[in-house]
Amino acid sequence: MTQENDLRIVSLLPSATEIVAVLGLTEKLVGVSHECDYPPEVKNLPICTEARLNSAKPSVEIDADVADLIAQALSIYQIKTETIEQLKPTHIITQDQCDVCAVSFGDVEKAVDELTQSNPKVISLQPNLLTEVWADIKRVGRSLNVESQPVLKQLQARIDACTNKTKVxxxxxxxxxxxxxxxxxxxxxxxxxxxxxxxxxxxxxxxxxxxxxxxxxxxxxxxxxxxxxxxxxxxxxxxxxxxxxxxxxxxxxxxxxxxxxxxxxxxxxxxxxxxxxxxxxxxxxxxxxxxxxxxxxxxxxxxxxxxxxxx
The missing domain is CATH 3.40.50.1980 (Nitrogenase molybdenum iron protein domain)
Structure with missing residues (x-):
């Protein structure tokens, strides 16, 4: 098991970056996706992905471009394998929930197979429900050998503060x-x-x-x-x-x-x-x-x- 002092984490989606941060491991991030912007300090980290889309276009054109890439069986996002190679991560966090949201799990696996300087553990998230999001936080914590229960307890307390009023x-x-x-x-x-x-x-x-x-x-x-x-x-x-x-x-x-x-x-x-x-x-x-x-x-x-x- 990798010790906390030895962790070198690459996060390939914004939600994973925020999970790592809330677990107290922001300083262990060595690379992020082009969309990761929170917490603010991650904006200065090396960027490990890029998009084939122009997100400045109007909504209707973005949707058309996504459909066109999918029709051509092309990935919407690309991994900068050379950058990841240089970063020598111990862990890469990605997702297998939505190919429109971030790099696909298949592309990540292919990139990892090409690495020669490291053999990172890949953690793939696939949440569709709120409980599955909390389960992912727990799983990331377990994989990185840090305690997640205080974070989850606080999140549940905030949910309860709302539902105690709305359920009646x-x-x-x-x-x-x-x-x-x-x-x-x-x-x-x-x-x-x-x-x-x-x-x-x-x-x-x-x-x-x-x-x-x-x-x-x-x-x-x-x-x-x-x-x-x-x-x-x-x-x-x-x-x-x-x-x-x-x-x-x-x-x-x-x-x-x-x-x-x-x-x-x-x-x-x-x-x-x-x-x-x-x-x-x-x-x-x-x-x-x-x-x-x-x-x-x-x-x-x-x-x-x-x-x-x-x-």
Whole structure:
């Protein structure tokens, strides 16, 4: 077993980087993905991946580019094998949950086989539920020989602080919610998000617990006419989400939705919170709780992690 002093960790996805950090091992990170940006000190580490996509393009063009790469059986992301070779990691943390989210597990295995200076242990994460995210934190801790229980205990306490209030709410007090993971084309949020909406005191429309995010027809959103719409585009921060929202607000039926009329449309920093299956899902639950039930919760995220759409 590798001793803590000897650890050299390469993380190939942002959520894994945050897991390593919350376990107290930030200083043991020697390389990260091009998308890893939290905690801030990891931004100075060597970058071990790159994207074939131009993320500055509009949502609809990004979606088309992803579909084109998949149709060609090409990876969306590339591993910088030479960089990893130089870093001589003892562990590489990757994922096998979503090929659109980070480098594929197969590409990581291929890169490891090509290494000659090290023989790192590969830890692959594949969470679809909140409990599986917590299990991944425990598994990473065990693989790196550090204690995870204090972190998990604190996260559970934050969940309990929310659910102790929401579980006693009457059925009529639970608003219907549509969470959107992509704007153009529309995609409803899946995986752990429907579960979190329920914990926060809402009733989710579309998206199934533990299932990948589905495409959503505009007509079906209009028909559902939810009380609350929460927009959390994958990979977009709050500023970028503001830029992309025009694709929705220009639709003819937009102004007729009850969520729009009642100013119950919310923009969020999906990139920092909801899209990353790591410890900041605790923050994400608190964000949902204070959006859905501001009379019960005020955690102070408004203005930085979320804002009300005023249009």
């Amino acid at each position: 709410l009457s059925e009529v007090s639970l608003p219907s919610v549509v969470a959107l993971e992509w704007i153009d084309p529309l995609m409803a949020s899946g995986n752990w998000i429907p579960e979190m909406i329920k914990l926060a005191g809402g009733k989710t429309e579309f998206g199934l617990v533990g299932e990948h995010s589905p495409y959503l027809e505009w007509e079906n959103l209009v028909k559902a006419d939810p009380e609350v719409i929460i927009i959390m585009p994958c990979g977009f921060d709050l500023q970028r989400t503001r830029q992309e929202i025009q694709a929705l607000t220009e639709k003819a039926e937009w102004s007729n939705l009850q969520a729009v009329k009642n100013k119950q449309v919310y923009l969020t920093d999906g990139n920092a919170y909801f899209n990353r299956p790591g410890p900041r899902l605790g923050d994400s639950l608190e964000i949902l709780a204070e959006i859905l039930h501001p009379d019960l919760f005020s955690f102070g995220y408004e203005g930085t992690a979320w804002e009300r759409l005023q249009k």
